[in-house]
Amino acid sequence: MRNVYHDELSGLIDTLVEMTQLAESAMTRATTALLDADRELAENVISADRRIDDLQRDLEERAVGVLARQSPVATDLRVVVTALRMSSSLERMGDLARHVAKLARLRYPDSVVPAELRATVLEMGQVAERIVAKAGSVIATRDVQLAAEMEVDDDRMDALHRQVFEQLLSHTWNHPTEVAVDLTLCSRYYERFADHAVSVAKSVLFLVTGSRDEDVAAQRI
Template identity: 50%
Template sequence: MREAYHVELEQLAEHLAAMSVQVAEAMELATKALLEVDLGLAEQVISDDAKVDDARADCEEQAYALLALQAPVATDLRTVLAAIHAAESLERMGDLALHVAKAARRRHPEPVLPESVRPYFAEMGDFAVKLARRTEEVIKTKDVAAARTLESDDDQVDDIHRHLFSVIMDRDWPHGVATAVDVTLLGRFYERFADHAVSVARRMVFVVTGKMPGYGPETDEL
């Protein structure tokens, strides 16, 4: 009985890892759609978002069933609770990739981003995808040291996000208010995507140590 239970816990972790792959691919395609003004890729991300939503629902259903039927304690209880929180964060990462894709579709056939800021978004996109893929590995391995290293890439995204404000607030910004708003919102989407990846990693640290890492206050907002 206990062996079957632990098999179910492993399956739950595998489902979360698969969600990490889904949202990594979604953000990778959404960023490409944004930078290359590719409507087809944007539409693909938008249509595939339902799969991420379904994956979250499946993870939560499995987690709640384990809580109800097995009454887990200690590490097992932490694993199930962490899975519920992680599934929520991963689903929100999918939503953020969706927002990027919708921005690309909304402005098509015109580019959303001026040429001057595209390199910043290319870099944030690379970091975001890297974070999601490293989250997959952390979920699989529950490697505390690896989980903690996600903070450095998140800091890089935060730095670029802050720099974007100085770019659009410059008195010589030539692209108008609407474009400045687009750049601000898109920068926020990438920044939140990275934050949620770190949140998932923190949950894995909680599973192993029983304590949430003291990186600072968490937030669940998009």
């Protein structure tokens, strides 16, 4: 019985790690679709999001099953409750990648991103890719040091987000309002994606250390 129980708990962790991999793949492909105005790739990201949603639903059912059958206490109980919360964040990260892909599809065959912002958006995609990859490692290994490193990535994402606004509001900006609207939303999707990745890592930190870092909530813009 104990073995089945611990298999169930580690199965929840495995699913969370799988969700980070899917979210990473989704955001990476969404960024490429956005920058290359690749409609097929955008469609692919949009339809693949269902897989993350299904995993979340499945995880939730299994978590409730563990709670009902095993009545875990102490750390095990925290693991299950935290897994529920993390799965919501990861599901939401999938949604945000889908939103980026939808923008790419909406403007096809035009590109959403004008030349002067390509490097910024490209880097937002890269930061998103590595922050969610780190979130996956933190879930799998409970590496507190790596979780702390993610703050640096999140700061970088916030800086890039501000950089987009600075460009949009600079006197050299000469694109239609539509482009500004698209980029405002797009930039916010990346920024929220990183926030969710950090919140996943903070959940792991809380499991390991028992303390919450208030700074994370404060960093949200």
